[in-house]
Amino acid sequence: MAHDDTAVPKTAALFDAGPDRWGLRGDPHVWQALRDTLSGTDLPASADAVARLLRATFEELVEVDLSAEPAPHVYRERYAHGGMSGGMVHPDT
Template sequence: MRLVTDLFDPEPVRWGLRGDPWVWRAMCEQLTGTYLPPSVGEVERLLIATFERVAEVDLAGEAAPWVFREQFAHGGMSSGSVHLEMWRSELLPTLVDRARGKLDG
């Protein structure tokens, strides 16, 4: 059985803001021991729900391009900032594509 955490390795080369890698790692930690659901749709729903829980934001309902979360502030100019647009357009789709590859292969 494959684990959802397998999708998180390797980390992306590019992030939106400095809080993004911390959200990525927190999501991975939250999903430790979770088996990969059998369909891409289920994986996507799980990833979005985990992101929303970790980042404390409604991804579909939040109009702002980014949010600040103190727990992800570890230094630097955009520290603690989570780039929602990057999560919508690249980071979550990357994880879903990786899942698709594992489920198809």
């Protein structure tokens, strides 16, 4: 039986390059949390599956329901690492 040495890309690779701009100070910490959480997860085969995975993981980490009318920003202590807007997360970002 042949062995396939093709490496399956991990979802965390989507987070290798961050955005040019962040919304609030908590956003880079959420970005890193997403990367860490998805580090061992294979990249889904379809764009829709990727979007569902990212949305579900974001909602879990930030404890926000994006299907409801999201607030323009939320405060989460776990992402507070200093600064006036430390811990503030901008869901749109």
